[in-house]
Amino acid sequence: MSSEGQDRRPTMADVARVAGVSAMTVSYTYGQPARVSAGTAERVRRAAEELGYVGPQPVARSLRRGRTGSIGVVLGEHLTYAFDDPQAARFLAGVAQVCAEQATGLTLVPITGAASDSARVAQAAVDGFVVWTTSDDDPVLDAVTATGLPAVVHGGPARSGLPSVGIDDRAAARAIARLAFAGARAPAILSFPLDRARSAQVLSGPDPQAAAFPVTRNRLAGFKEAWEETGGSWSQVQVVVCAVNSARLGAAATAHLLDDDAGPDALAAMSDELALGALHTAHEVGVAVPEALALTGWDDTDAAAPAGLSTLRQDLRDHGARCARIALGQHDTGTPPPWEVVRRRSTRPTALP
Amino acid sequence: MSSEGQDRRPTMADVARVAGVSAMTVSYTYGQPARVSAGTAERVRRAAEELGYVGPQPVARSLRRGRTGSIGVVLGEHLTYAFDDPQAARFLAGVAQVCAEQATGLTLVPITGAASDSARVAQAAVDGFVVWTTSDDDPVLDAVTATGLPAVVHGGPARSGLPSVGIDDRAAARAIARLAFAGARAPAILSFPLDRARSAQVLSGPDPQAAAFPVTRNRLAGFKEAWEETGGSWSQVQVVVCAVNSARLGAAATAHLLDDDAGPDALAAMSDELALGALHTAHEVGVAVPEALALTGWDDTDAAAPAGLSTLRQDLRDHGARCARIALGQHDTGTPPPWEVVRRRSTRPTALP
DNA sequence: GTGCATTTGTGTAACGCTACACAGATAGGA
DNA sequence: TCCTATCTGTGTAGCGTTACACAAATGCAC
Numbered sequence: 001m002s003s004e005g006q007d008r009r010p011t012m013a014d015v016a017r018v019a020g021v022s023a024m025t026v027s028y029t030y031g032q033p034a035r036v037s038a039g040t041a042e043r044v045r046r047a048a049e050e051l052g053y054v055g056p057q058p059v060a061r062s063l064r065r066g067r068t069g070s071i072g073v074v075l076g077e078h079l080t081y082a083f084d085d086p087q088a089a090r091f092l093a094g095v096a097q098v099c100a101e102q103a104t105g106l107t108l109v110p111i112t113g114a115a116s117d118s119a120r121v122a123q124a125a126v127d128g129f130v131v132w133t134t135s136d137d138d139p140v141l142d143a144v145t146a147t148g149l150p151a152v153v154h155g156g157p158a159r160s161g162l163p164s165v166g167i168d169d170r171a172a173a174r175a176i177a178r179l180a181f182a183g184a185r186a187p188a189i190l191s192f193p194l195d196r197a198r199s200a201q202v203l204s205g206p207d208p209q210a211a212a213f214p215v216t217r218n219r220l221a222g223f224k225e226a227w228e229e230t231g232g233s234w235s236q237v238q239v240v241v242c243a244v245n246s247a248r249l250g251a252a253a254t255a256h257l258l259d260d261d262a263g264p265d266a267l268a269a270m271s272d273e274l275a276l277g278a279l280h281t282a283h284e285v286g287v288a289v290p291e292a293l294a295l296t297g298w299d300d301t302d303a304a305a306p307a308g309l310s311t312l313r314q315d316l317r318d319h320g321a322r323c324a325r326i327a328l329g330q331h332d333t334g335t336p337p338p339w340e341v342v343r344r345r346s347t348r349p350t351a352l353p
Numbered sequence: 354m355s356s357e358g359q360d361r362r363p364t365m366a367d368v369a370r371v372a373g374v375s376a377m378t379v380s381y382t383y384g385q386p387a388r389v390s391a392g393t394a395e396r397v398r399r400a401a402e403e404l405g406y407v408g409p410q411p412v413a414r415s416l417r418r419g420r421t422g423s424i425g426v427v428l429g430e431h432l433t434y435a436f437d438d439p440q441a442a443r444f445l446a447g448v449a450q451v452c453a454e455q456a457t458g459l460t461l462v463p464i465t466g467a468a469s470d471s472a473r474v475a476q477a478a479v480d481g482f483v484v485w486t487t488s489d490d491d492p493v494l495d496a497v498t499a500t501g502l503p504a505v506v507h508g509g510p511a512r513s514g515l516p517s518v519g520i521d522d523r524a525a526a527r528a529i530a531r532l533a534f535a536g537a538r539a540p541a542i543l544s545f546p547l548d549r550a551r552s553a554q555v556l557s558g559p560d561p562q563a564a565a566f567p568v569t570r571n572r573l574a575g576f577k578e579a580w581e582e583t584g585g586s587w588s589q590v591q592v593v594v595c596a597v598n599s600a601r602l603g604a605a606a607t608a609h610l611l612d613d614d615a616g617p618d619a620l621a622a623m624s625d626e627l628a629l630g631a632l633h634t635a636h637e638v639g640v641a642v643p644e645a646l647a648l649t650g651w652d653d654t655d656a657a658a659p660a661g662l663s664t665l666r667q668d669l670r671d672h673g674a675r676c677a678r679i680a681l682g683q684h685d686t687g688t689p690p691p692w693e694v695v696r697r698r699s700t701r702p703t704a705l706p
Numbered sequence: 707g708t709g710c711a712t713t714t715g716t717g718t719a720a721c722g723c724t725a726c727a728c729a730g731a732t733a734g735g736a
Numbered sequence: 737t738c739c740t741a742t743c744t745g746t747g748t749a750g751c752g753t754t755a756c757a758c759a760a761a762t763g764c765a766c
Contacts, residue, residue, distance in 0.1 A: 009501060011752055022716050027754055037714060054499045058478040059421060060752035062412045063721050068478065070460065083446035093436035100463040105477060107423065107460045110453040124458060125411040125421065125478060146407045148362060248655060302601065364722055375746050380724055390744060413722035416751050 010051040019047035030056050062125065070105030071095075071327045072126035074144065076134050082108075085245045086273055087299065087316055088132060091154065094320025095130055104328065111140060113196075118143035128327030130320075131156065135196050135212035152326040154319060155215040165322045165332075167314050167339045169215055173222025175341050176312040177268050180296040181227050182350040184266035188238040188257055189223055190250055190274040192216045200243040202256070205235035216270070219298075223268055238264060242274055250277025258285050258293075265293055272297035272304045272311055279307055279346065295346040308345030314338075363404040372400035383409050415478065423458030424448075424680045425479035427497065429487050435461070438598045439626055440652065440669055441485060444507065447673025448483055457681065464493060466549075471496035481680030483673075484509065488549050488565035505679040507672060508568040518675045518685070520667050520692045522568055526575025528694050529665040530621050533649040534580050535703040537619035541591040541610055542576055543603055543627040545569045553596045555609070558588035569623070572651075576621055591617060595627055603630025611638050611646075618646055625650035625657045625664055632660060632699065648699040661698035667691075 028035040075082040121143035128150040156164030194211040208220035240253040269275035275297030300313035381388040382397040428435040474496035481503040509517030547564040561573035593606040622628035628650030653666035
């Protein structure tokens with residue numbers, strides 16, 4: 001008549017007792033089935049079923065093994081942006097793909113911008129980290145480094161000392177802007193945020209170095225170089241910062257630009273979403289593309305080809321997959337991810353280089 | 354001259370030794386700072402910094418505490434669908450929001466459709482589960498139930514015995530279809546998959562009960578009821594199954610339907626994405642909406658209003674947030690999530706009920 | 707029957723942390 | 737001065753698992 005805890009989750013010891021074997025045998029039954037004879041394994045399974053034992057308690061297993069079987073993804077200041085931003089979603093899909101293949105969990109680490117973020121990173125039960133594009137001075141990077149776990153930053157700042165995955169945004173931006181700005185009089189740019197506050201603003205020829213995000217900085221620098229190559233003056237180039245990567249904001253930003261009499265006649269956007277929004281506005285307002293407005297995007301998403309959008313092709317899904325492998329401690333291929341300028345109807349025909 | 358493991362991650366015991374206090378004091382310094390005097394806490398912090406100790410090892414802490422501080426989200430057979438499907442993304446954003454607020458981790462459990470999925474669920478180190486819309490017979494549901502952890506299913510099957518979050522899809526479908534099918538001669542439906550294989554197909558008046566996913570089943574049943582209320586025959590209603598929730602597939606499906614001479618003059622879609630694709634095709638082919646084709650979506654996403662799409666409004670983000678709270682063991686508000694028919698230009702004017 | 711490799715099962719000892727009970731020091735009230 | 741209440745720090749004892757070393761049983765060649 002001893003009072004036994006009836007509804008406590010059963011442990012290996014419980015199963016072992018019922019099956020009449022040692023705890024180690026139960027452990028082997030789940031962890032290394034080849035180590036156990038068929039008959040014994042069967043008896044263990046039956047005892048487990050009888051008790052409602054669903055398998056080794058994952059936390060205890062992780063502690064003993066020293067691995068959690070999960071990687072952490074740090075998505076920047078607002079976790080929910082990840083799902084609003086199609087670029088982030090594509091990247092995540094690549095991470096998720098590798099995780100699914102390798103039976104690895106994927107933990108999204110919630111970051112809020114508060115000082116407690118470092119603690120959250122330190123307390124994430126993971127074997128490695130993937131950090132989605134962030135600013136150079138993000139304290140989260142230090143927290144990730146301090147854990148000593150394998151980590152990788154996407155489009156990452158070299159400053160952090162962590163490995164990074166991404167293309168040469170500066171060279172790529174130069175290449176796509178040569179196409180966008182060919183024969184232009186007044187180019188403009190639809191940009192990602194320049195600072196962590198994600199403030200929306202319109203600037204004239206901002207210093208690319210002022211951008212806190214390496215990806216944004218490098219692309220701006222590339223755009224600037226391409227325009228100055230043609231003898232143009234950067235200080236007169238309008239840069240509209242879109243707080244969120246969406247067609248809606250791209251459309252609104254373009255409406256603003258075209259509202260001016262001296263509106264742009266070339267527009268380079270940092271994403272296809274922004275560019276497609278711009279295309280929509282151009283149609284609506286009756287501005288001919290590419291004759292009156294040349295337009296380029298970035299990424300070559302599914303919607304770009306049907307829309308005839310010239311763009312810079314890169315495969316964010318593949319970037320995500322590469323990051324996941326690195327975070328899992330597997331070495332990268334070494335070759336940088338490819339990129340390519342894709343010419344379509346939204347830019348003026350130019351002589352091929 | 355004892356050989357000490359130099360690059361092993363330091364533990365609380367190491368910090369305690371350096372700081373000249375007990376391990377418990379170190380533990381309290383991190384877990385219950387009020388329990389430790391200011392001076393001692395300072396000494397502990399300094400020792401930790403010296404050793405590169407970043408805080409309690411999360412796995413050991415979880416084992417001892419019996420909680421992981423993380424919830425698991427099971428996203429159905431292909432994890433990567435989650436990021437391709439805007440509906441799933443909105444739902445996830447709601448889950449993520451609550452997790453961020455409550456400083457809780459969010460673990461995506463990789464499901465591949467293989468038999469090993471149950472093991473993956475059992476091995477997820479989480480305190481609760483959120484299951485995204487799945488079929489009634491999904492073995493993952495049993496695996497989730499077997500863990501004994503708090504769990505909730507979105508749009509879920511009552512069969513599983515787990516609590517679920519979602520609207521009354523049948524009633525909602527009836528309401529929106531009354532609008533879509535008003536005055537119609539030949540209605541059609543753009544549907545989500547009917548089976549776990551996600552096979553794309555075109556059916557005439559399929560039995561709603563044959564759909565494996567409760568959400569799809571209930572919506573089909575509601576559409577059927579609405580059409581039969583008008584005296585129409587369900588068996589002649591074309592149902593096009595779209596394997597993935599995207600405007601692209603909606604457009605293709607609609608092109609197929611309109612290709613027929615006896616094409617539909619009313620179209621109810623199970624998502625705004627599908628409906629917007631349909632709208633696009635209608636414009637392209639020159640079919641007047643709503644005169645020649647009445648059209649309804651589902652969700653009332655951001656793009657619905659500008660497009661003038663009549664739709665059934667529900668807030669998937671809110672559903673996600675509710676699910677997260679339930680998975681965290683917090684009780685739900687009790688009131689079911691609201692829904693509402695939104696009339697816009699894509700349907701024919703009808704007398705109000 | 708001997709010798710050796712293979713198969714199968716069993717204790718032991720952590721993995722790193724924290725709940726709990728307890729003890730010494732300090733303070734305050736009578 | 738004594739008694740109680742509060743503050744601060746310390747051992748102990750696991751949380752549930754698995755790596756490891758070992759032992760018994762089995763198989764096989766000779």
